[in-house]
Amino acid sequence: MQFTSESVETLVEELAKLPTIGRKTAQRLTNHVLKMPRAEVEALASALVDVKDQVMQCSTCFVVTDQDPCPICSSHRRSRATICVVEESSDLLAIERTGDYNGLYHVLGGVISPLDGVGPDDLRIRELAQRIDPSFPDGPSGDGAPDAPSSDAAPDADASDTDAPEGDDAPEPVPVEEVILAVNPNVEGDTTAYYIAQLLEPFDVALTRIARGLPIGGDLEYADEATLARALEGRGAV
Amino acid sequence: MAQRDIVRTEAVVLRGLDYSESSRIVTLLTRERGKIAVLAKGARRTKSKFGATLQPMAHTQVVFYYKPTRSLQMLSESSHVSTYRTLSDDLLKITLGLRMVELTDALLSDENPQPSIFELLVAVLHRLDAEEERPRVLWPFFQLRLAEALGVAPAIRRDRVEAIDEVGWLSLADGGVYPIDARPSTARKASRTALRAYAVIARARLSAVRRMHMEPEVHRTVQELVDAYLRHHFDESIPDRCRTVLAQLRDVAAS
Ligand SMILES: [Zn+2]
Numbered sequence: 001m002q003f004t005s006e007s008v009e010t011l012v013e014e015l016a017k018l019p020t021i022g023r024k025t026a027q028r029l030t031n032h033v034l035k036m037p038r039a040e041v042e043a044l045a046s047a048l049v050d051v052k053d054q055v056m057q058c059s060t061c062f063v064v065t066d067q068d069p070c071p072i073c074s075s076h077r078r079s080r081a082t083i084c085v086v087e088e089s090s091d092l093l094a095i096e097r098t099g100d101y102n103g104l105y106h107v108l109g110g111v112i113s114p115l116d117g118v119g120p121d122d123l124r125i126r127e128l129a130q131r132i133d134p135s136f137p138d139g140p141s142g143d144g145a146p147d148a149p150s151s152d153a154a155p156d157a158d159a160s161d162t163d164a165p166e167g168d169d170a171p172e173p174v175p176v177e178e179v180i181l182a183v184n185p186n187v188e189g190d191t192t193a194y195y196i197a198q199l200l201e202p203f204d205v206a207l208t209r210i211a212r213g214l215p216i217g218g219d220l221e222y223a224d225e226a227t228l229a230r231a232l233e234g235r236g237a238v
Numbered sequence: 239m240a241q242r243d244i245v246r247t248e249a250v251v252l253r254g255l256d257y258s259e260s261s262r263i264v265t266l267l268t269r270e271r272g273k274i275a276v277l278a279k280g281a282r283r284t285k286s287k288f289g290a291t292l293q294p295m296a297h298t299q300v301v302f303y304y305k306p307t308r309s310l311q312m313l314s315e316s317s318h319v320s321t322y323r324t325l326s327d328d329l330l331k332i333t334l335g336l337r338m339v340e341l342t343d344a345l346l347s348d349e350n351p352q353p354s355i356f357e358l359l360v361a362v363l364h365r366l367d368a369e370e371e372r373p374r375v376l377w378p379f380f381q382l383r384l385a386e387a388l389g390v391a392p393a394i395r396r397d398r399v400e401a402i403d404e405v406g407w408l409s410l411a412d413g414g415v416y417p418i419d420a421r422p423s424t425a426r427k428a429s430r431t432a433l434r435a436y437a438v439i440a441r442a443r444l445s446a447v448r449r450m451h452m453e454p455e456v457h458r459t460v461q462e463l464v465d466a467y468l469r470h471h472f473d474e475s476i477p478d479r480c481r482t483v484l485a486q487l488r489d490v491a492a493s
Contacts, residue, residue, distance in 0.1 A: 020257070230290075
């Protein structure tokens with residue numbers, strides 16, 4: 001169905017370009033906007049524009065943020081020896097909501113997906129390696145193995161530093177000791193995890209992956225074999 | 239009244255695509271209905287009943303409601319027929335397996351059952367899963383067998399293979415190998431070793447091809463010959479998304 005008003009039609013078309021929104025949903029949203037008070041519509045419109053104007057990516061961890069470096073990267077309270085690797089900024093927020101993680105992050109901006117034509121060069125994987133060893137080469141891969149990690153990549157930091165109050169001064173860099181891969185438990189996540197594992201192998205850093213298996217509240221009896229096998233593999237002490 | 243069948247069949251997952259907040263559209267190669275796209279409602283939820291069964295390469299038993307008037311069928315159940323032990327733990331194996339499902343997806347038309355291709359894909363994926371030493375050779379093997387199943391089997395003649403001296407030709411038109419003095423019209427020149435290896439792969443059984451040992455240089459040439467042969471016959475359909483990504487992955491996977 002085409003709308004008689006051109007501006008209504010334009011809005012429907014623009015909304016329908018958004019992921020997971022089909023034409024019907026776009027029409028419903030448009031009808032809703034038509035009924036909204038003008039002030040609310042203005043607030044929505046300026047929120048959309050602001051998100052483009054004011055939001056940037058942290059130059060260290062690539063999270064979507066209002067300041068660079070982001071509050072997490074510039075915090076003195078976070079443990080700087082651990083980096084949790086996530087696919088998207090929304091995954092970072094999900095982990096932050098648990099309140100159980102106190103390290104830094106690295107947002108890849110997606111996952112390796114050969115079937116969709118997304119390769120390591122399309123993601124922030126090289127930047128991750130450079131956080132672990134600043135001498136890791138720039139430019140597209142293919143020019144051979146990464147240089148051996150230098151033993152003095154970063155100066156040792158005083159342990160008490162992490163408890164220091166926040167100030168204007170940037171936190172001291174600390175050698176990365178652990179990289180946690182928090183990618184999704186699917187083929188793309190597996191591909192990405194094994195790629196990063198092989199890339200980081202030359203470096204002296206522990207590499208872990210978040211557990212895969214049964215969801216809490218799930219039922220063993222109804223779990224599929226592949227999920228159950230993963231859960232057994234990743235079992236822990238009680 | 240619209241007809242609605244309940245279809246229960248074995249399947250291999252070729253690819254998946256997120257659709258809406260909770261659902262996925264999954265392309266399956268089924269034994270009984272050929273390639274078909276199904277909507278898996280709730281598949282993106284953590285506690286989805288589909289679990290890991292809709293991941294690419296998964297070998298499953300599915301149940302879906304089939305309506306001829308719909309282009310997308312509704313998936314009702316999916317369970318593993320067999321699971322892989324090492325396929326998802328190894329970058330090289332994952333990438334080879336993904337190329338196989340990608341090529342299958344690209345070359346097969348919808349709803350055209352070809353049980354022999356289904357059997358081939360299942361057998362090669364399981365071989366890939368079990369293979370410890372030489373998984374790479376399974377890729378050109380799969381390409382040539384798929385070509386054969388689609389009606390363009392390489393025409394290998396033993397006497398011609400024997401007649402090749404130092405170098406010879408691969409005919410892109412019939413997939414056969416020829417001695418140097420019998421050049422076919424569209425042909426690739428290659429060493430005798432590479433052409434013989436190509437001829438073996440084109441005819442060998444799965445159980446035999448895995449015992450083949452090729453020097454890396456020979457393997458590279460054989461792979462180029464097979465790629466050229468497939469491109470010659472399926473040109474437009476040959477996907478290159480995987481190829482570009484795999485080129486990026488190769489350096490690390492080879493180490
Ligand atoms: Zn940051």
